Amino acid sequence: MLGKAISIEHPSFSRDWWSAFLAETADRTQSLVVRNALSEADVRQLREEAGCIVRNSALADTFRTYINGKQADNRLVASAPPAEGEDMDVWRTRVFGADKFSLIINQCEQLSGVVASFLEKAVVRLQEITGLPLLGYNSTVFMGNYGFTPLGIHHDGTGNNVLHFHIGPGDKVMYNWDEDQYTADMASRAFDEQLAAADEYRFSAGDLYYMPWNKYHIGNTEAFSIGITLWFNNPTRASYLRKLSDDFLVRLVGDGEAVIHAGQENGDRTKLFELASVLRDNAQDRSFRSLLYDEHQRTMRRLASGGYWFSKSRPEDDRVLTKEDLDREIYVAEPYRLLYFRRGRDLYLYGRGHEQVLDYSDGLTAAIDKINNETTVYRMGDFIQDLSAPLSQRQAFVLLSDWYRKKIIALR
Structure with a gap:
């Protein structure tokens, strides 16, 4: 039919x-x-x-x-x-x-x-x-x-x-x-x-x-x-819960590639206790609900920064910044955004699906706000100069280069 x-x-x-x-x-x-x-x-x-x-x-x-x-x-x-x-x-x-x-x-x-x-x-x-x-x-x-x-x-x-x-x-x-x-x-x-x-x-x-x-x-x-x-x-409730729990467990325990060898007896709980201790220490005694919510927020920020595409942008090693680019304007192409939030001394950055953690500084967040402001002309050299206090000029250049390679920012 x-x-x-x-x-x-x-x-x-x-x-x-x-x-x-x-x-x-x-x-x-x-x-x-x-x-x-x-x-x-x-x-x-x-x-x-x-x-x-x-x-x-x-x-x-x-x-x-x-x-x-x-x-x-x-x-x-x-x-x-x-x-x-x-x-x-x-x-x-x-x-x-x-x-x-x-x-x-x-x-x-x-x-x-x-x-x-x-x-x-x-x-x-x-x-x-x-x-x-x-x-x-x-x-x-x-x-x-x-x-x-x-x-x-x-x-x-x-x-x-x-x-x-x-x-x-x-x-x-x-x-x-x-x-x-x-x-x-x-x-x-x-x-x-x-x-x-x-x-x-x-x-x-x-x-x-x-x-x-x-x-x-x-x-x-x-x-x-x-x-x-x-x-x-559109995930099911079960598949989304698995994704969130898998993500935060890997983040708390590490990449999980280390092999856990069994104890001398099947009932030996030493290895389990060791793993539980790692989880407890890295989770800082936060509740399971709190950890899940935190991971959900991270997922939403990653998606929002990348135009709601599930995949991250693919870094391109031939996208290289040079000193000749210092007078060019930095911007974030629509519909992408460079997002951030602060937790204690850490600043979590999200761009094109990538997550990055840097030391917090007022100068860095002010610089990111200028990049995101469509009405502001913000040149690469100005960014490096503005960050000369929290970062060295070389560190600021390396940070921009990483963003450019990942297509988080563009130049014009």
Whole structure:
């Protein structure tokens, strides 16, 4: 049966547009295709950016390659990435020839500022209505002419709803099954029978496809196409509690790589007492509830500093500051922020998802406020001079260099 496909008669991604979207998806519980959600200019820009994503993913190794349905060595792509300005259809023919291929590229928000900015702006009005996913967003690109998805029929992680922005040029079909329907009646059937019982969602370049996390699904892409997805990371109560407790335990105990050897008897509790002592000393007798709340606040600050992307920015070692940059202005690009809070003598800094702890000083917080102030022109040399009391000029330069390498700050 053909799945629901509509047009929304409001400016794309406006508050009214998203309100209509929420009504048509029964508040994000049903799959939907929205026709022509993207303008021709959006499609053209995002398709041109696909080459940048492939080039950067080859450097970061954040992708998987499939050829003729089987996972292949990534070195084929890494050794022959698209040239600057090369048409992606030309590139895929050059690299893969007549083979059917698929690229699944993760963390695209860190591989392309253009894509990250587009996705951030697309959902900003939706956030006003529904709030933010507790663990932020991730973005993935699916690219190829691979026929049926090499991952097979599956459903995604619990709570991970997805928007698929299709930029073509080829069309795509997504087959959906309700969770109860698939597990009770479909899993043991032949593939053709499974497809016959599915809801089919067909979409073309410029369309948006939405799917809630609990739909079993498989995609089919016969002609070469590219899709950019945005994942909403909504954890369960149990999974979020596990994340917070794991994070603070690692922080309190360390990286946990040291091996604990058993005592002479199975009932020997010495090692457990030693570990408990480390926890008690580092936690400073704070309650479990207090530790959890503290870790929750750290998670929220990390996300807020990085535009609510779950992943941290990827440091780039070739981003280097020099003395010639002293007259350039420091700023934080939207929607990112350089956040901080004080606890005793420590100043906790958050930028692009990274956390850093420095000694507190009024001069440092004043300098950060100037960087965050969009109406203030604050030059790199002024920052170094302002911090000459709490830090040496060399220390201030090293701090800025670290922020620049991690893309926490930018220069103009």
